[in-house]
Amino acid sequence: MSVAIENFVKAIYKNDHHETHNTKPGNIAKKLGISNAAATDMAKKLATKDLLNYEKYQALQLTEKGKKMALNVIRKHRLWEALLHKMFDMSLHEIHREAELLEHETSNFLANKISDYLGNPKFDPHGDPIPNEAGEITTIDTSIALSHSKENKNYTISRLMSDDKEFFDFCSQNGLKYGNSIFVVKQFATTKMTQLLINNKTILLNEDFTKIIYVNEF
Amino acid sequence: MSVAIENFVKAIYKNDHHETHNTKPGNIAKKLGISNAAATDMAKKLATKDLLNYEKYQALQLTEKGKKMALNVIRKHRLWEALLHKMFDMSLHEIHREAELLEHETSNFLANKISDYLGNPKFDPHGDPIPNEAGEITTIDTSIALSHSKENKNYTISRLMSDDKEFFDFCSQNGLKYGNSIFVVKQFATTKMTQLLINNKTILLNEDFTKIIYVNEF
DNA sequence: ATTATTTTTTAAGTAAGCTTAAATAATATT
DNA sequence: AATATTATTTAAGCTTACTTAAAAAATAAT
Ligand SMILES: [Mn+2]
Ligand SMILES: [Mn+2]
Ligand SMILES: [Mn+2]
Ligand SMILES: [Mn+2]
Numbered sequence: 001m002s003v004a005i006e007n008f009v010k011a012i013y014k015n016d017h018h019e020t021h022n023t024k025p026g027n028i029a030k031k032l033g034i035s036n037a038a039a040t041d042m043a044k045k046l047a048t049k050d051l052l053n054y055e056k057y058q059a060l061q062l063t064e065k066g067k068k069m070a071l072n073v074i075r076k077h078r079l080w081e082a083l084l085h086k087m088f089d090m091s092l093h094e095i096h097r098e099a100e101l102l103e104h105e106t107s108n109f110l111a112n113k114i115s116d117y118l119g120n121p122k123f124d125p126h127g128d129p130i131p132n133e134a135g136e137i138t139t140i141d142t143s144i145a146l147s148h149s150k151e152n153k154n155y156t157i158s159r160l161m162s163d164d165k166e167f168f169d170f171c172s173q174n175g176l177k178y179g180n181s182i183f184v185v186k187q188f189a190t191t192k193m194t195q196l197l198i199n200n201k202t203i204l205l206n207e208d209f210t211k212i213i214y215v216n217e218f
Numbered sequence: 219m220s221v222a223i224e225n226f227v228k229a230i231y232k233n234d235h236h237e238t239h240n241t242k243p244g245n246i247a248k249k250l251g252i253s254n255a256a257a258t259d260m261a262k263k264l265a266t267k268d269l270l271n272y273e274k275y276q277a278l279q280l281t282e283k284g285k286k287m288a289l290n291v292i293r294k295h296r297l298w299e300a301l302l303h304k305m306f307d308m309s310l311h312e313i314h315r316e317a318e319l320l321e322h323e324t325s326n327f328l329a330n331k332i333s334d335y336l337g338n339p340k341f342d343p344h345g346d347p348i349p350n351e352a353g354e355i356t357t358i359d360t361s362i363a364l365s366h367s368k369e370n371k372n373y374t375i376s377r378l379m380s381d382d383k384e385f386f387d388f389c390s391q392n393g394l395k396y397g398n399s400i401f402v403v404k405q406f407a408t409t410k411m412t413q414l415l416i417n418n419k420t421i422l423l424n425e426d427f428t429k430i431i432y433v434n435e436f
Numbered sequence: 437a438t439t440a441t442t443t444t445t446t447a448a449g450t451a452a453g454c455t456t457a458a459a460t461a462a463t464a465t466t
Numbered sequence: 467a468a469t470a471t472t473a474t475t476t477a478a479g480c481t482t483a484c485t486t487a488a489a490a491a492a493t494a495a496t
Contacts, residue, residue, distance in 0.1 A: 004483060039486055040445060057444065057492065086447055087305075088331040098328050110485090113306040181236035222453060244473055256454055265453090275461065275474065433467055440495070447487085455480070464471065 003104045006073045008042050009051055012062055013070035015089070023059045028164060037189030067150065072136040077103040078124035078131075079114045085125040086118065092125060092168040127178045127214065138152070146194055147210035149184045154218035156181050161212045170209075175199050181218060221225035221322045223292045226260050228268055229278055231288035236379070241277045289353035295321040296342035296349075300305060303343040304336065310343060310378065310386040319368035326351070345377030345432065364412055365379045367402045373401050380419045388427075393417050399436060424426045 011031045015023045029039035048053035052064035062070065080099040085089045090098070112133060115121070122139050124130055129137045143158040157180050160171055171177065175198045183197040192207040205213070229249045243257035250257070265272035269284035280288065295356045299318040302308045308316070330351060333339070340357050342348055347355045361376040375398050378389055389395065393416045401415040410425040423431070 002482075024443075025445090034483085035485065036444065037446080042483080072430075084328075084331075085477080088328075088335060090331065094327070098325060101323035103323075105323050107316060109312070110302075110306075110316050112301075113308065117306060185304065220452075243471075243475090252453085253455065254445080254474065255476080260453080439494100441486075441492105442476070443490100443491070443492070445488100448482090448485100449481105449487105450485070451475075452482085452484105453480105454482105456478090458475100458477080460473100462468100462471105462473070464469100466467105 001043070004042070005046065005049075005051070006069065006104055008039075008046065009062060009066050009070040010073050011125065012060055013067060013074070016062070023061070025060065028060070046153050050144045052211050061116065064084065071131040071137070072108075073103050075131040076106045076201040077113050078128055079111055079118070080106070081126070081128075082118050082121055082125045082130070091172060093163075093165040094171070094210075095125060096163050118153075123178070125178055126161070127157070143214040143216045146184075146196075146205070146215050147192065147207055147213055149187070149194070149210075151184055151186055152180060154183050154216035156218055157213065158216045159214035161214060167209065167212070171213075174202070174203055176213065219289065222260070222267070222375075223264065223267075224322055226264065227280060227284050228286040230270065230278055231285060231292070234280070238290055240276070241279070243278065248351075256398050266388045272426055274377065286315070286353045288376070289349040289355075291321050293349040293351075295355070296323045297323070297329055299335070299342045299344065299346075300336050300339055300348070301332050309390060311381075311383040313343060314381050341396070343396055345375070346379075352393075361432040363429050364402075364414075364423070364431040364433050365407070365410065365425055367412070367428075367433055369402055369404055372401050374436055375434035377432035377433045379432060382431050385427065388397065392420070392421055394431065396424070400433070 008028065011028045012023055013029070015021075025039035025043050026036045028043075029036045032039070043052065043060055046052050046066070050063055050065055051069060053061045069191060077099045080102045081095040084095040084098055085092075089163050102134070115130075115133075121134075122130055126142075129139050129141070131137050146155075149155055157176060157178055158175070160168070160178065162168065176182075180198065183203070184194065185197055186195040187193075188195070191209075193212045194205050196203060229356075230241050230244045233239075233245060243261055244254045244394055247254045247257035261270065261272050261278055264270050264284070264400050268281055269287065270281055271279045280420070290365070295317045298320045299313040302313040303310075333348075333351075336416065338350075340348055345361075347357050347359070364373075367373055375394060375396055378386070378394070378396065380386065394400075398416065403411065403420070404413040404414055405411075406413070410428075412420060412423050412428045
């Protein structure tokens with residue numbers, strides 16, 4: 001399947017699994033940087049390939065086949081991120097940028113080699129789960145957004161859900177890294193800010209960031 | 219530039235550097251598995267992009283810009299081969315197959331990371347020279363085809379110039395590997411066969427193979 | 437409920453990278 | 467040198483993945 005198709009099913013899958021379900025063509029179009037018309041066209045085409053169900057004016061729904069394709073691409077993306085991070089010490093932003101291209105030109109054979117080499121990891125350096133060869137995510141996600149964390153508690157950072165360079169740069173400069181532990185000092189009710197301690201340093205985050213930083217109770 | 223363009227300039231470059239100069243559209247078409255008409259079209263298009271000089275019925279000639287592009291793709295190809303061979307112990311055929319795709323989706327940034335990681339190697343696992351970042355091949359090739367080697371002499375294998383799975387499988391099964399040393403026992407004048415010793419085992423190769431195995435005097 | 441706004445769909449068109457078929461030029465054969 | 471063969475080019479057409487503009491439907495606002 002083409003790069004365009006792989007990116008399309010991937011965008012639907014991610015939209016369905018993270019944001020508030022509204023997987024209309026225009027929604028996907030915005031994410032992919034294409035016109036609404038192009039997205040509608042593509043949706044119709046993918047329906048004939050049994051990758052999704054399309055009904056005029058309704059939300060797009062991936063078939064099992066479509067989900068499998070999406071998860072296979074996501075697997076490759078995250079395996080590349082893990083490999084590049086480990087081997088070349090590339091940043092969270094750099095690995096994403098490269099993986100975005102490599103994911104489409106990677107055989108299942110190579111993906112498995114990478115996975116084996118890394119010890120079949122279940123998470124990538126952003127904390128995103130890595131689907132297995134069968135396209136299944138076997139881990140259960142118990143993490144919550146930092147914005148919903150409780151005061152005076154210890155947490156472990158479990159996920160940095162973004163693809164924004166500035167966010168990642170900020171995180172790496174402030175020790176906000178997958179696996180690191182933090183202590184939540186205060187939740188500011190009116191400003192929605194969160195004060196936390198990390199490596200004995202106090203930092204204050206606003207909701208833009210605390211909504212995309214996920215944590216687990218320690 | 220697109221995958222089609224990168225493969226086109228690469229094919230011209232390789233043709234000019236290995237076979238008997240005859241870089242006509244049909245020649246390239248055959249290598250890329252496209253029609254002659256498509257090759258002519260592409261040649262005209264690349265001329266407008268200043269990647270090659272095109273004159274009706276004449277051989278195609280890469281410009282400096284075209285050569286540079288070809289060498290940049292070749293650099294990425296061979297760096298990937300070196301990396302995959304080292305990390306995952308993939309065969310000479312497997313690394314080529316994967317590199318053929320990855321070469322087009324690799325940033326210069328990543329290529330340099332790979333090169334650094336490997337210690338900036340000058341040769342890939344086939345013995346093919348790896349161009350540097352500036353697109354230069356700095357090594358001098360003193361090797362000769364095994365078909366032209368002398369009897370009763372020791373040689374080191376310096377290059378396996380092929381992309382054929384059967385050839386590579388044969389090589390790996392018989393210790394014919396980049397860097398290994400061999401002893402040429404006899405050149406058969408009439409049959410063009412070469413008898414050699416490798417790890418105390420005698421093997422007899424015909425010209426199909428001795429023309430693509432390159433060696434250096436020991 | 438009617439009107440205004442937004443989104444989706446349809447229609448028409450474009451560029452890249454191919455194809456096959458026919459015309460033309462180059463090369464090889466006799 | 468004339469002819470046959472082969473290669474190259476031109477022409478016309480196809481598919482993919484997009485675009486913009488207009489029509490139609492859904493949604494939001496009054
Ligand atoms: Mn990513
Ligand atoms: Mn990730
Ligand atoms: Mn190769
Ligand atoms: Mn090689």
